[in-house]
Amino acid sequence: MRIAGMSAVVTGGASGLGLGTVNRLAGAGAQVVIADLPSSPGQKVADELGDQVRFVPTDVTDEDQFRDALAAAGEAGPLRILVHCAGINHTLRTVDRDGRPGELAGFGKVIEVNLVGSYNALRLGGAAMAATEPVDGERGVIILTASVAAYEGQIGQIAYSASKGGVVAMTIVAARDLAGRSIRVNTIAPGLMKTPLFDALREDVQTSLAATVPNPKRFGSPDEYGHTAQFLIENAYVNGETVRLDGAIRMAPR
Numbered sequence: 001m002r003i004a005g006m007s008a009v010v011t012g013g014a015s016g017l018g019l020g021t022v023n024r025l026a027g028a029g030a031q032v033v034i035a036d037l038p039s040s041p042g043q044k045v046a047d048e049l050g051d052q053v054r055f056v057p058t059d060v061t062d063e064d065q066f067r068d069a070l071a072a073a074g075e076a077g078p079l080r081i082l083v084h085c086a087g088i089n090h091t092l093r094t095v096d097r098d099g100r101p102g103e104l105a106g107f108g109k110v111i112e113v114n115l116v117g118s119y120n121a122l123r124l125g126g127a128a129m130a131a132t133e134p135v136d137g138e139r140g141v142i143i144l145t146a147s148v149a150a151y152e153g154q155i156g157q158i159a160y161s162a163s164k165g166g167v168v169a170m171t172i173v174a175a176r177d178l179a180g181r182s183i184r185v186n187t188i189a190p191g192l193m194k195t196p197l198f199d200a201l202r203e204d205v206q207t208s209l210a211a212t213v214p215n216p217k218r219f220g221s222p223d224e225y226g227h228t229a230q231f232l233i234e235n236a237y238v239n240g241e242t243v244r245l246d247g248a249i250r251m252a253p254r
Contacts, residue, residue: 001138001233004029007077009069011060011121012086014040016195017145020222021083021229026052028230031076035060035069036086060086060117063124070128078132082125083143083229087114087163089197091156107159114163118144122174122185130181139182141233144171146189146242152251164189168242175240184239186232191246194219213247220245 008025012018013034025032026049035058036042042055054076056069073079090106122142129140146167153161167187175185192198192209198219201209210218228245232238 001080001136001141001236003081003230003233005031005077006080007031007033007073008081008083009033009035009073009079009125010083010085011035011058011069011117012084014042014045014055016085016197017190017193017222017225018083018085019045020224020226021085022049022053022226024223024226024230025081025083030081031073033069033073033076035066060084060120061112063120066120066124070124074128079125079128080132080135080138080140081233082121082129082140083145084118084121084125085145086117087145089157089160092159093156094158102158107162110159110163111166114160115166118167118170122170122178126174126178126181126183129183130178134182136236137182138184138236140184142174142178142183142185143229143232144185144187146171146187148189148191148244148246148249148251150189150242154251155254171242172240179239184236186238186240187242188225188228188232189242189244189246190220190225191244191249191251192219193225193245194221212252213249216247218247220247 008030010022013022014036032053034042034055038057046053046055056072058065058069090110094102147164149161150164150168171187
C-alpha cells in the first residue's frame with residue numbers, strides 16, 4: 001500500500017517507537033493522528049511536526065477515546081494505516097523473593113493494556129478500515145507491537161511476556177479474520193531499542209546491554225522500527241507475520 005495521501009493512526013506516537021513511526025509516515029506523505037495519553041507530549045510533538053500531524057488524547061483500553069482517534073484520522077481521509085505501539089511494562093515474579101505469590105493486579109493491568117489494548121486496536125481499526133473502498137486491492141494495514149520477550153522472557157517479565165506472547169498469537173488469526181476485508185495484519189517484535197525506557201539506565205549499563213546484541217552491537221533505534229513499519233505497509237504480500245527486529249539477540253534469563 002502506498003503511504004502518500006493516506007490517513008494513519010499511531011498509538012503511543014508521542015515518544016519512542018511510536019514517534020519514530022510518526023516521523024516515518026509523515027515523511028512519506030501520510031496524514032497522521034498521534035493517539036497517546038493526555039499526559040504525553042503528544043500535542044507538543046504534533047505542533048512541531050506541522051499540519052500533517054494531529055494529537056488526540058487516547059487511552060487505548062478506552063473504546064470511546066480510541067474511536068475518537070480513529071474518527072479524527074478519518075476526517076483527513078479514509079483510515080488506511082494503524083500502527084499500535086502503546087504498551088506498558090511491570091516487573092513481576094511468579095513468586096517474589098520473600099516467598100509470596102506474585103501480584104495479581106499488576107499482572108492483570110499489563111494484560112489489559114498490552115493484550116486487550118491490542119485487540120481493541122484490531123477490532124476498532126479493522127471495522128473502520130472495512131467500511132472504506134479498496135485502493136489497489138487493499139483497504140488497510142494494521143501493525144501491532146510485540147517484543148522478543150514473547151519468545152525469551154526474562155526473570156521478572158512474566159506479565160509482559162504473557163501479554164506480548166498473546167499479541168504474537170493473535171497476529172495470524174487477525175490476518176485470517178480480516179483477509180476477507182482486504183486488510184493485512186503484521187506484528188513487529190523489537191529487541192533492545194533506544195527508547196525512554198533505557199534512558200534512565202546508567203551509561204555503563206546501557207553499554208553492557210548493547211554488547212549482548214550479536215550484530216550490530218548497539219540498541220535499535222525508533223527510526224529503524226518506523227522503517228520496518230513502513231516496509232510492512234508498503235509490501236502488499238507480507239501478511240500474518242511477526243518480524244523480529246533485534247540484531248539476532250536471544251535473551252538470557254536475566
